Amino acid sequence: MKDTLETLQTNTLAAIRSATTAAELEEIRIRVLGRKGELTGILRGLGGLAPEERAAVGKISNEIKADIETALGAKKTDLDGAAIGAMLAEEWIDVSLAGPASSKRPERGHLHPISQIQYEIEDIFTSMGFEILDGPEVETEYNNFEALNIPDHHPARDMQDTFWTEDGNLLRTHTSAIQVRGMATHRPPFRVIGPGRVFRYESTDASHENTFYQIEGMMVDRNISVANLIYFMKILLKEIFRREVTIRLRPGYFPFVEPGFELDIHCLICGGDGCSVCKQSGWVELLPCGLVHPNVLRYGNIDPAEWSGFAFGLGLNRLVMMRYGINDIRHFLSGDLRFLYQF
């Protein structure tokens, strides 16, 4: 019996030594130490032996079992280490290499050029104490016309062709409606601007769109004069174009201001010599504005004897076109990525 045990031990240890994979080791373990394994069988048979023999064989068997288990464990550690070494040798990556081709990188979008200029202008005005207001694109006739001193049947309504909804509201034709909302929620003195999308029922061409963007501005305080208006407009233009611009005021008619002006800038494309952008005049019409009409203040429950103000309505499309030399307003809403990628 002792010989059998020793042969089993020698053979098993040799098999363990020559095993090359963890799976082989496991096979050996099961064959010798498993439930139906060779050594297990011998240990189980101990009961049939004489007591003194049983003790001796039991002792040796347990020593051999411990021996084999140790050898299995050691070999397992060896094989695992070798496997990791092989993996490290084969599967390394060079983290200093460039990533996948740039075409595989997710493309990042960016702000539309109109949003860019809108946010810039918002920054300029908030730095001067103006608050940014919002208003709905579907407006009441009262906010868009009536409270701006444009009564029903007034010919000035013809200046702005309008989309009407079936319930008698309309798509706002200008951000001036935000002035009305501002006066309803603010008591003077106040300074507000209101950016937004506006709509006109118009056929389109290179300089006309049915949907475009404006920023409205309104300041109400004591003794506001044209000098205040010019001061703020010049700062605005200087910040936008990042240089001193020459301006001129011409009379302009808008029912909600008196006096009303068209503020022109010296053409930045040709420097005033005359070109296609300024239609050879040297001047570009950019910024309608004026002193708030007393009737508009009254509609807003503001006493024109005590308070006065200026207002302006800046077209953002035109401004972006001037800045980048864009020759057709229809590009903005075309959705053409070749256009948008340029900004």
Ligand code: DAH
């Ligand atoms: N709302 C006018 C338009 O869209 C622009 C305008 C003119 C706004 C004069 C003003 C202003 O605030 O004072 O044609």
